[in-house]
Amino acid sequence: MNQRAKIPTYERIAIDLAHRIHDGKFKEGEKIYGRSTLASEYKVSPETVRRAIKILEDVEIVRSTVGSGIVISSRENAFKYISLFTSLESMKDLEKNMYFLMEERSRLDEQLNETIRKIIDYSTKLRHTQPLTPMEFEVKADCSHVGKTLSDVMFWQNTGGTVIGIKRGGELTLSPGPYALILEGDVLLVIGNQIAYERVRNFMND
Structure with missing residues (x-):
């Protein structure tokens, strides 16, 4: 309080x-x-x-x-x-209340990221068995979405999949948000049902 x-x-x-x-x-x-x-x-x-x-x-x-x-x-x-x-x-x-809220937001963000990490850790055991199992999609050089944000390409609207992480240069960014750029060589971690996976695969090959 x-x-x-x-x-x-x-x-x-x-x-x-x-x-x-x-x-x-x-x-x-x-x-x-x-x-x-x-x-x-x-x-x-x-x-x-x-x-x-x-x-x-x-x-x-x-x-x-x-x-x-x-x-x-x-x-x-x-x-x-x-x-x-x-x-x-x-x-x-x-000012004190602002710092309190910032700390609270940081705590909640950490909890969210920890939950996502657990989902990723379980992926090798549960792959193809549950809709929360993330699939990895590598961004190729000829992908038409390179240089655009997830919001620009309306990723969720077009695929039904949710990007929960982006692997780039050996680092993993969790909860990248709608304004994250899609770059060549990125690996998108996506969750969704089987239909969403197929749509993402087709979408990334456009």
């Missing part, structure tokens, strides 16, 4: 202070607690509070000087920061 991106503690303190400023709990020109007091309130180290205050200084919500403490300088900037932070958090969540 997807989870929200984790926010560093100092950023959570900064956004909380911005909310308090925007809500009017701290007024413009008013001094707020010192770092030690804020550290005690948020139950964090003074260094964590310092980093939070630095964020608010960078976006001109507060100003901090030695001897003067922390002074509220802009409620409007607090609102802008809250809005920007919310947008950034939404982007982080979307």
Whole structure:
């Protein structure tokens, strides 16, 4: 299950202070607690509070000087920061969800490829006995479909067979998809019933 991106503690303190400023709990020109007091309130180290205050200084919500403490300088900037932070958090969540879906798709693709590998492994034992047994068809130089994609030649529509793999140069590509090119010397691994095999054989000899 997807989870929200984790926010560093100092950023959570900064956004909380911005909310308090925007809500009017701290007024413009008013001094707020010192770092030690804020550290005690948020139950964090003074260094964590310092980093939070630095964020608010960078976006001109507060100003901090030695001897003067922390002074509220802009409620409007607090609102802008809250809005920007919310947008950034939404982007982080979307990015994290994207990576989650990519990983899930990779996992499903691997499962599909593993299933196809098993089908191919069983082919020598089950050849001609079941419709899921792949047959191999070599692409000859005089084949009229060389240089075209499986989609271009409407392979499935014309033969009833499904290409589950392409052997090329000693390598096997599984689930090649409709835009895979048909090249001279390729070996197409096709599944289908006996009628489909005959149609593929005739089709590849066109």
